[in-house]
Amino acid sequence: MEKMGILGPRGTHSEAAAVKLNEILNEKFELVIFKEIFEALNAVEEKKVDAAFVPVENSLEGSINITLDTLAHSDSLIVSRELVYPVHNFLMAREFINFLSVKKIFSHSQPISQCRNYLQKNFPTAEINSVSSTARAAEIVAKSEIEEGFAAICSERAGNLNNLKTLAKEIQDNNSNCTRFLEVRCRQKNFDIFKMNGEKNLIICQIDGSKPGALYEVLGEFTRRNVNMTRIESRPARTKLGEYIFFFDLEVDSDKKFLFESVEAVSRKSIWLKNLGIFPVIRA
Amino acid sequence: MEKMGILGPRGTHSEAAAVKLNEILNEKFELVIFKEIFEALNAVEEKKVDAAFVPVENSLEGSINITLDTLAHSDSLIVSRELVYPVHNFLMAREFINFLSVKKIFSHSQPISQCRNYLQKNFPTAEINSVSSTARAAEIVAKSEIEEGFAAICSERAGNLNNLKTLAKEIQDNNSNCTRFLEVRCRQKNFDIFKMNGEKNLIICQIDGSKPGALYEVLGEFTRRNVNMTRIESRPARTKLGEYIFFFDLEVDSDKKFLFESVEAVSRKSIWLKNLGIFPVIRA
Numbered sequence: 001m002e003k004m005g006i007l008g009p010r011g012t013h014s015e016a017a018a019v020k021l022n023e024i025l026n027e028k029f030e031l032v033i034f035k036e037i038f039e040a041l042n043a044v045e046e047k048k049v050d051a052a053f054v055p056v057e058n059s060l061e062g063s064i065n066i067t068l069d070t071l072a073h074s075d076s077l078i079v080s081r082e083l084v085y086p087v088h089n090f091l092m093a094r095e096f097i098n099f100l101s102v103k104k105i106f107s108h109s110q111p112i113s114q115c116r117n118y119l120q121k122n123f124p125t126a127e128i129n130s131v132s133s134t135a136r137a138a139e140i141v142a143k144s145e146i147e148e149g150f151a152a153i154c155s156e157r158a159g160n161l162n163n164l165k166t167l168a169k170e171i172q173d174n175n176s177n178c179t180r181f182l183e184v185r186c187r188q189k190n191f192d193i194f195k196m197n198g199e200k201n202l203i204i205c206q207i208d209g210s211k212p213g214a215l216y217e218v219l220g221e222f223t224r225r226n227v228n229m230t231r232i233e234s235r236p237a238r239t240k241l242g243e244y245i246f247f248f249d250l251e252v253d254s255d256k257k258f259l260f261e262s263v264e265a266v267s268r269k270s271i272w273l274k275n276l277g278i279f280p281v282i283r284a
Numbered sequence: 285m286e287k288m289g290i291l292g293p294r295g296t297h298s299e300a301a302a303v304k305l306n307e308i309l310n311e312k313f314e315l316v317i318f319k320e321i322f323e324a325l326n327a328v329e330e331k332k333v334d335a336a337f338v339p340v341e342n343s344l345e346g347s348i349n350i351t352l353d354t355l356a357h358s359d360s361l362i363v364s365r366e367l368v369y370p371v372h373n374f375l376m377a378r379e380f381i382n383f384l385s386v387k388k389i390f391s392h393s394q395p396i397s398q399c400r401n402y403l404q405k406n407f408p409t410a411e412i413n414s415v416s417s418t419a420r421a422a423e424i425v426a427k428s429e430i431e432e433g434f435a436a437i438c439s440e441r442a443g444n445l446n447n448l449k450t451l452a453k454e455i456q457d458n459n460s461n462c463t464r465f466l467e468v469r470c471r472q473k474n475f476d477i478f479k480m481n482g483e484k485n486l487i488i489c490q491i492d493g494s495k496p497g498a499l500y501e502v503l504g505e506f507t508r509r510n511v512n513m514t515r516i517e518s519r520p521a522r523t524k525l526g527e528y529i530f531f532f533d534l535e536v537d538s539d540k541k542f543l544f545e546s547v548e549a550v551s552r553k554s555i556w557l558k559n560l561g562i563f564p565v566i567r568a
Contacts, residue, residue, distance in 0.1 A: 038400075059525035062518075065346060065397070084525065109393060109414070113349070116322075130393070130414055176524040212512040216503040223497040230526060232499065233518055234346075240460040241343035241368065242514060
C-alpha cells in the first residue's frame with residue numbers, strides 16, 4: 001500500500017480531503033501524519049513517503065504560501081493530481097454553550113480568515129487565537145474547562161474525534177468555499193513531463209523584473225497559441241524586494257503541441273523555468 | 285496632531301516603522317494601537333483616525349493578505365505614502381539561555397516564515413507557536429518561567445520593552461529582508477487621483493477570468509504605452525474558485541498622460557477597477 005503524507009493531526013481538512021480522494025479513486029493508501037506542510041513535502045523528496053497530499057489554494061483566502069514556496073525551491077517534486085474539495089467550517093465547543101459565553105475561539109489562520117465576517121458579526125469581543133491546525137484547535141477546546149468559554153473552528157470530523165458539540169454549521173463567509181489540494185510525487189531523472197496526461201499543467205518561472213513588459217511578453221506566448229491560463233500567482237523570489245516567481249496554471253490542449261511550444265518559448269524568456277507536471281483535476 | 289492607526293501592541297515592527305516614518309518626515313503624529321490590521325483600516329473609514337499605517341508586502345513572505353483584501357473591498361480608502369523598511373528579527377528570551385534549552389518559540393506567522401531555514405537548522409525540535417504579533421510573543425516570553433525555555437522572535441524594541449535578553453540577532457533567512465508599509469487615508473468624494481503626486485500608482489481590478497487572454501490584453505495597455513508595472517498580485521475575488529482580483533503597482537510617468545490613458549483603457553476591459561492612489565515611496 002502506498003504511503004501518503006498529509007498535514008496532521010487527525011481531523012484536519014487535509015485528512016478529510018485525503019479520505020475523500022481515497023473513496024473517489026477507490027485506491028487505498030496509508031496516511032502518514034506530519035506536523036507541517038513542508039515536512040510532508042520534504043518526506044517525498046527523501047523517499048520516506050510515496051506522495052504528499054497538500055492544500056495549495058483556497059477560494060476565499062488564496063494561496064497556501066508554504067506549498068508554493070516548497071514546490072518552487074525543490075528540484076524533484078511534481079504534481080500528479082489535483083482535488084477540488086468543498087470546505088465546511090463548524091464552530092464547536094465542549095457543550096452547547098450560548099454564543100455570549102464564547103470567550104476564546106481557536107483555529108488555523110486560514111479558516112479564521114475564511115470566517116472573518118461571520119466572526120466579526122457574531123463574536124466581536126471574543127479573542128481569536130490562531131494555532132497550527134484546525135485539529136489542534138479542537139484538541140485545545142476538548143481539554144479546556146467549560147467555564148473558560150473556548151470554541152474551535154474546525155471540520156465536523158475533528159470536532160467529533162474530540163467529542164465536541166456543534167454551536168454553528170457552515171460558518172464560512174461564502175458557500176462556494178473550496179480548497180484545491182495537490183498530490184505531489186518525486187520525479188524520476190530525465191522524466192518527460194509531456195508524457196503525463198491530464199487537463200492541467202503547472203509551471204513556475206522567474207522573470208527578469210527589471211525588464212518592463214517582461215510578463216506581458218511571457219503571457220503573449222500563451223495567448224498567441226490559444227493556450228488558456230486559468231491562474232497566475234506571484235511569490236517573492238526571496239532574493240530582493242521587487243523580484244518575483246510566477247506560477248501559471250495552463251489548460252492542456254488535445255495533442256499538447258501548443259502547450260509544449262509555449263512552455264519552450266516562455267522558458268527561453270525566463271531566468272529559470274520548472275515544469276511541475278501535467279495532471280487530472282478531480283472534483284469532490 | 286494627526287492620529288495614525290497601527291497594529292499593536294507597542295513594540296511591533298509596525299510601530300518601529302511608524303516611528304521611523306515620523307523621524308524621516310519630521311512630522312509628528314499620535315500612534316493609535318489596534319489589535320488587528322483590518323481594525324486600523326476600518327477606523328480610517330469611520331474617521332476615528334486620520335490615517336492607518338499598515339504592512340502590505342514582505343520581501344521573503346509576500347503579501348499581507350488582510351491589507352490587500354481590506355483595500356480591495358473598501359470604497360473610500362486611498363494610499364498616500366509607501367515606506368520600505370528593513371526588518372530585523374531578534375531571538376530573545378528572559379535570560380541568556382543556551383540554544384538547547386529553548387523549547388518553545390513564539391512569534392507572528394510572518395517572522396516565523398521569514399526565519400524558516402534558520403529555525404529548522406538551529407531549533408529542529410523546538411515547538412513553534414504563532415501568536416497575533418511579535419510584541420505579543422515578547423510579552424508571553426516575559427511572563428514565562430525561565431525553566432520553560434520560551435523564546436520570542438521579535439524586534440529589538442519589543443524585546444527591550446519586555447526586558448528580554450538577545451539570544452541571536454538578525455536571524456531572518458535573507459538580509460535584504462524588507463517590509464513595505466502603506467499609509468492609508470480616506471478619500472474625499474469626487475477626489476481626482478490624478479492630481480496626487482508621487483512615483484507609484486496602485487490600481488485594483490477584477491478581470492473576467494473566463495475570457496482567455498484577458499490578463500494579457502490588460503497588460504498590453506500598459507506595455508503599449510511604456511507604463512512600467514513593477515508588481516502584479518492576484519487575490520481571490522471571493523466569489524468562486526478561479527476568479528481573481530489583480531493588484532498592479534505602476535510607475536508614474538512625468539506628466540501622467542500615459543498612465544492616465546492606460547488606466548482608462550484597463551478600466552474599460554475590467555469588470556470593475558479602483559484607483560488606490562498615486563504616492564511617493566520613502567526608503568528607511
